[in-house]
Amino acid sequence: MNLSLKATLLTRIQGVSxxxxxxxxxxxxxxxxLGYPFSLLYAAAFACVLLLLWRTAPRLQKALVGVCSLIAALYFPFGQTYGSPNFNTLLALHSTNLQESSEILSLFPWYSYLVSLFIFALGVVALRRKKGEKKRWSSVDSLCLLFSAAxxxxxxxxNLTWGGxxxxxxxxYPAFRFIKDVIVNNNEVIDEQRRxxxxxxxxxxxxxxxxxxxxxxxVMVIGESARRDALGAFGGHWNNTPFASSVNGYFFTDYVAASGSTQKSLGLTLNRVVDQRPQFQNNVITLANRAGFQTWWFSNQGQIGEYDxxxxxxxxxxxxxxxLKSGDFEADKNTEDEALLNMTSQVLEADRSQPQLIVLHLMGSHPQACDRTHGKYTVFVQSKETSCYLYSITRTDELLHALYDRLxxxxxxxxxxxxxxHGLAFKERGKAVQYLAHDDRFQQNFQVPFMVLSSDDKAHRLIKARRSANDFLSFFSQWTGIAAKEISSRYRFISGQNAGPVYVTNFKLQKVDYTHLGSDTFATRTR
Structure with missing residues (x-):
């Protein structure tokens, strides 16, 4: 009996394709x-769908396999770093120029592209499968159909059970989710850009x-991708900010950015926000203009169009x-932040009776950091890219020093x-290819430096009270002395007053309690 049962099981196993x-x-x-959390359920269910389609509609199955394999192969490096498609990834797709795209592609480790090639190769193998002899519908096929449908x-x-x-x-199903997420989020980006x-x-x-x-x-200097814990002046492990560490002024040790990407974060920081939507006509520049200031904006960031x-x-x-960058296909040169100093000097050389507002928007520590530093670094920490990142912070510190002297x-x-x-999060942590990229799951993605240096400061002061970039307009009003009916100040920004709870906006445009986020501490392994 046992021999008969074993023989039957062996026969069935051997019969499995x-x-x-x-x-x-x-x-x-x-x-x-495609960037979604691992799910054994949907992996098995989609395999059942492919098996059933091969039995009933092989041409349709090959079309589905081909499209899914191609998209998965192309998206794999992005998915491992940035996750599934969301508002932020689609916004980046709309607003990233050619240079930034090439830099992002060079960030991913080589083995990500190897996996992409493997996924693509599997798709090619599936497409070359020959149709064999048609078999009768079996109970296994019925179970596959029931399982995949369920x-x-x-x-x-x-969703219905949880009140939705x-x-x-x-x-x-990841393939269906990917298509839906791309369409829905792309429509939201288009609507936001039109508005x-x-x-x-x-x-x-x-x-x-x-x-x-x-x-x-x-003078307002907007940095790029600088985590607060990467600056020695704000408690970082390395003494890489000698100027900021010693100059007189106010240093906020608990300032929280509004979001985890440039466009969304600054949109919420520099504009008046009503019902979580930036009012782009009412921003720091138009407020200063209305108050009689002369305004200047010098940027080393890309610009695709006039208002896009x-x-x-x-x-x-x-x-x-x-x-400095126009953002078109010819804007693939590495312009330096230091070029903004020359523009500032030209403003300072002329006598002007009006109060002046000068904004400098840096490339700072934007990934890939080694492109910012031309591959140079002073201390090796885990990987070359991490080391360049720390040195890019030093270069920004040097720029601030030079700007301060000119003022x-x-x-x-x-x-x-x-x-x-905004800040960044570590990817491929602990490996020789470790790098930093945008994220929204950790407090460090929102922990950024904030300092105010004035000509009459007499001491180097730390402000430990938590501050939010969502209150930046209130700070701007107090800083410049411009009061407006539309701006209400609940507390003195440059003070130790408690400002209340802080919320950030994640990549799905959801408001999240900052204190509920995880931690992504700076790796300090040196060589």
Missing amino acids: PWVGFYFLQSLLINLA AFFVAPVQ KFKLQDTG MAELSTMKDSWTVTAVKPRYHLY TAIASIARRADEVHF RNSGESFSLVYFSD
């Missing part, structure tokens, strides 16, 4: 490549009630604006504020 395991492996890799309804039923709505498009374009051409609606500037020159990014829409309201030599009273738009 190797394509069953092949399609399961393919489904598993497609799931991972899996299709798992997520919609869960039952929608078939909410299925958890931004409409508001950017509208006249601002500020009601200025008082203008009492304390200084003649106001949140930053460009703000910058174009300044009296004078200049982008002092101008003979005018001044105040300089520096902050970064």
Whole structure:
């Protein structure tokens, strides 16, 4: 009896097609490549779908396999770093120029591309499969159909159970989710850009009630991708900011950015926000213009069009604006942040009776950091890219030092504020290819430096009270002495007053309690 049972089981095992395991492996890799959390359920269910389609509609199955394999192969490196498609990734696709795209591609480790090639190769093998003799429908086929159909309804039923709505498009199948997420988020980006374009051409609606500037020159330096724990002046492990560590001024040790990417973060920081939506016509530049300031915007960031990014829409309201990068296909040169100093000097050389607002937007520590530093670094930490990142912070510190000296030599009273738009998170942590990239899951993605240096400062002061970039307009009003009916200040920004809870906006445009985020501490392994 036992011999008979073993023989039967052996016969069934031998009768199982190797394509069953092949399609399961393919489904598993497609799931991972598209950036969604690992799910054995959907990997098995999609494998069943491929098996059933091969039996009933082989041409349709090959078309599905071909499309999914190609998309998965192309998206795998992005998916491992940035996750599944969301508003931020689609916004980046719309607003990233050719140079930034090439830099992002060079960030990913070589073996990510190897896996992509493997996924693509599996797709080629599947497409070359020959149709064999048609077999009768079996009970196993019925179970596959029942299982794959049931899996299709798992997520919609869960949403209904948790108080949401039952929608078939909410299925958890990665291939379907990817298509839905791309379409939905792309439509949201297009709607936001259309709204931004409409508001950017509208006249601002500020009601200025008082203008009492304390200084003649106001300079706002917007850094890029600088994690606060990477700066020695803010408690970082390395002494890489000698200027900021010693200069007199106010240093905020708990300032939290509004979001984890440049466009969204600065859109929420520099504009008036109503119902979580930036009012692009009412921003720091139009407020300063309305108050009689002369405004300047000098940028080393890319600009694709006149109003097609949140930053460009703000910058174009300044009296004078200049982008070192135009953002088109010829903007593939590595322009230096230091070039912005020469533009600033030209402003300082002329006598001007109006108070001045000068904005410098840096490339700073934007990935890939070794492109910022031309491959140079002073201390090796885990990987070359991490080491370059730390040195890019030093280069920004040197720029701030040079800018501060030029302001002092101008003979005018001044105040300089520096902050970064967002931080970064470690990828491939602990490996020789470790690097930093955008993320929204950790507190360090929002922990950025914020300092205010003025011509009359007498000491180096630390402010430990938590501050949010969502309150930046309140700071700007207090800093420049421009009061407006639309800006209400709940507390003195440069003080130790408690400001209350802080929320950030993640890549899905959800408001998240900052204290509920995880931690991504700086790796300090040196060589």
